[in-house]
Amino acid sequence: MMFRLLVFVFLITVTYYKVEGRHHPPADDVCGVNEWKRFRQSCYYISADVRNIDDAMEDCQIQGGALVTIESPIENYWIAEKLNDLPKVENRFFWTSGFTAADKNKDNTYYWVWGNYKEVGYTNWAPGEPNDKGYVCLAVNRWNGKWSDEKCHEKFNVVCEKQINK
Incomplete structure (x- = not known):
């Protein structure tokens, strides 16, 4: 039996x-090539090079993708796990596509959007973040997956994402 x-x-x-x-x-x-990793319906590339946000966006476009948009806790966890496994990266932050935008119809109230201008729904802010001190770009901490608003001219590593054609 x-x-x-x-x-x-x-x-x-x-x-x-x-x-x-x-x-x-x-x-x-x-x-494809260049160490892109698949998770669900996207492929992700984590760059070992540091860039400011403008160069990070360009780098992702050259790679065939865009800066990452994190839309769920499981996606955030998966990305943080991959970042935490990286061997030779000094920075603790990695750029995402998130940034602040002003709503002209609501007294210039700021809110967070992704690079595709979709408003950020799911969030994973670190305690005290966003601290709104003139920082307008969203970075993810490699050690714990928490988010922080950072100055866009800072140089961090990059997480790129490209959607898988269905």
Whole structure:
């Protein structure tokens, strides 16, 4: 009886991975070269080079993507886990596409948007952040995944993202 159960579990496991493999091709087939990593419906590239926000945006565009937009806790966790695993990176912050925008219809009230101008929904601010001291760009801390508003001219590492064509 135990042997049949083990065989059954083995067959279910093999079938599951075969089916999953058809729906989710390996990351290298979808994401391409240059160490892009797949997570769900996006590919991510983490740069070891430091850049200000303008150069970071350009770097991501050259790579075929854009600065990362973090839209869920699980995506934030996955990114933080990848950042924390990096061996030779000195900076603790990595640029995202987040920045502040002024709402002219609401007394110039500032709010956070992503690079695609979609308002930030999910947030993971560090305690005391955003501290609104003239910092207008959003960076993620590699050690804990918490967010901080930083001066856009600062030089940090970069997280790029590109959507997988469905």
